[in-house]
Amino acid sequence: MLAKRIIACLDIKNGRTVKGVNFENIRDAGDPVELGAFYAAAGIDELVFLDITATNEKRKTLADLAKKIAAVINIPFTVGGGVASIDDVRVLLQNGADKIAVNSAAFKNPELVSALAKEFGSQCIVVAIDTKQEANGEWYVYLNGGTVATKTTCLAWAQEAAKLGAGEILLTSMNHDGTKAGFALDITSAVSKAVAIPIIASGGGGTMAHFEDVFTKGAADAALAASIFHFKEIEVHALKSYLLDKGLPIRL
Amino acid sequence: MNVAIVKYNAGNILSVTYALERLGVSAVVTDNVELLQKADRVIFPGVGEASTAMTYLKERNLYNVIKTLEQPVLGICLGMQLLCSFSEENNTPCLSVFDESVVSFLPNGTDKIPQVGWNTIGEYGSPLFNGLAPDAYCYFVHGYYAALGPDTIATTHYILPYSAALQKNNFYGVQFHPEKSAAVGEKILQNFLDIK
Numbered sequence: 001m002l003a004k005r006i007i008a009c010l011d012i013k014n015g016r017t018v019k020g021v022n023f024e025n026i027r028d029a030g031d032p033v034e035l036g037a038f039y040a041a042a043g044i045d046e047l048v049f050l051d052i053t054a055t056n057e058k059r060k061t062l063a064d065l066a067k068k069i070a071a072v073i074n075i076p077f078t079v080g081g082g083v084a085s086i087d088d089v090r091v092l093l094q095n096g097a098d099k100i101a102v103n104s105a106a107f108k109n110p111e112l113v114s115a116l117a118k119e120f121g122s123q124c125i126v127v128a129i130d131t132k133q134e135a136n137g138e139w140y141v142y143l144n145g146g147t148v149a150t151k152t153t154c155l156a157w158a159q160e161a162a163k164l165g166a167g168e169i170l171l172t173s174m175n176h177d178g179t180k181a182g183f184a185l186d187i188t189s190a191v192s193k194a195v196a197i198p199i200i201a202s203g204g205g206g207t208m209a210h211f212e213d214v215f216t217k218g219a220a221d222a223a224l225a226a227s228i229f230h231f232k233e234i235e236v237h238a239l240k241s242y243l244l245d246k247g248l249p250i251r252l
Numbered sequence: 253m254n255v256a257i258v259k260y261n262a263g264n265i266l267s268v269t270y271a272l273e274r275l276g277v278s279a280v281v282t283d284n285v286e287l288l289q290k291a292d293r294v295i296f297p298g299v300g301e302a303s304t305a306m307t308y309l310k311e312r313n314l315y316n317v318i319k320t321l322e323q324p325v326l327g328i329c330l331g332m333q334l335l336c337s338f339s340e341e342n343n344t345p346c347l348s349v350f351d352e353s354v355v356s357f358l359p360n361g362t363d364k365i366p367q368v369g370w371n372t373i374g375e376y377g378s379p380l381f382n383g384l385a386p387d388a389y390c391y392f393v394h395g396y397y398a399a400l401g402p403d404t405i406a407t408t409h410y411i412l413p414y415s416a417a418l419q420k421n422n423f424y425g426v427q428f429h430p431e432k433s434a435a436v437g438e439k440i441l442q443n444f445l446d447i448k
Contacts, residue, residue, distance in 0.1 A: 003370040071270045076432045096266045123393045198368050251370040251389040
């Protein structure tokens with residue numbers, strides 16, 4: 001049976017992991033390769049490396065990083081952050097990334113999604129959507145790291161992205177991100193039911209029960225978290241054992 | 253051990269090279285006929301689309317070379333599918349090493365297509381799976397599958413039961429990605445290298 005996936009996200013700036021991480025068992029938690037290898041050994045199902053550097057040197061840095069990760073890590077990983085062209089994606093895939101996340105560039109130029117799917121196959125194209133629920137109750141798409149609002153609903157963009165050939169959707173609720181109060185179950189479930197591609201839920205996971213909820217009530221195919229893993233508030237193996245005990249299909 | 257990886261227009265060959273390096277084996281990525289024929293093991297990897305890949309193989313005479321290899325050969329994902337008789341992906345006649353054909357998952361209203369993620373494999377019928385626990389998890393990414401048939405040496409289930417792996421004579425094929433399947437995948441690759 002296909003397992004529900006637990007994904008750890010590492011934010012990268014200038015080739016280093018950010019969000020102060022503190023691990024006893026690894027030499028250099030600031031090294032994304034070493035931290036990724038630690039999670040892979042701990043039983044995480046996938047890794048996402050998100051580059052938040054804003055420089056022209058970024059493309060090369062990210063490609064070099066992908067290659068180092070691919071050499072060491074024996075599970076699938078996604079790379080993202082400022083990916084805007086077919087060439088960007090080609091370089092990252094050639095350097096060993098399994099999937100590429102595209103966010104603002106895909107929204108601004110939806111044809112990029114279909115072009116990428118045609119060139120490389122849907123299976124490696126993850127459309128990342130940052131969404132925020134506003135006072136009217138509606139969920140809207142936000143761009144550029146959540147700083148720019150749009151008038152497009154999350155559901156409409158998710159459906160279009162799927163139609164254009166996205167292989168998965170990485171859905172981050174800005175209302176929930178960092179709160180540790182639980183994932184955005186309603187919008188996750190709505191998007192999951194509206195599209196026929198897998199949904200990765202992101203933002204708000206703070207307890208093991210939150211992960212159970214996002215798989216059952218939220219109909220997510222995968223759940224992603226960052227700091228709760230980095231700060232060891234939740235250990236990967238304990239989380240997966242918990243979910244398995246709850247009857248969910250989990251790889252242990 | 254001299255391992256050759258077939259070089260063609262398919263994605264993510266680097267990951268296979270690295271996975272072998274982690275097992276202490278340095279592989280050569282090549283479309284050179286002599287190097288492929290002389291290797292102790294040949295790996296035929298691949299992520300991509302069937303008809304484009306078959307056209308490329310035919311144009312470079314790799315079509316006949318691959319079919320007639322005599323050492324252990326391992327097809328991975330698209331590589332396994334190309335070793336089958338036919339693929340529904342753009343109605344592509346394939347290499348016909350395996351008797352099975354490759355068909356598209358049909359939507360059932362609940363399971364998503366393509367299958368992306370970790371699924372269990374079982375009913376092992378080959379030394380390729382020596383030492384694995386029952387229902388070991390492997391990483392799959394695919395929208396087409398090889399049906400069950402006489403060459404099936406492991407099964408899996410997504411929407412319906414189908415072949416997780418095939419074998420005929422010296423040819424092996426796995427639908428999942430051993431190079432991305434953590435310790436289980438490493439064991440399967442090692443078993444392939446250890447085949448007598």
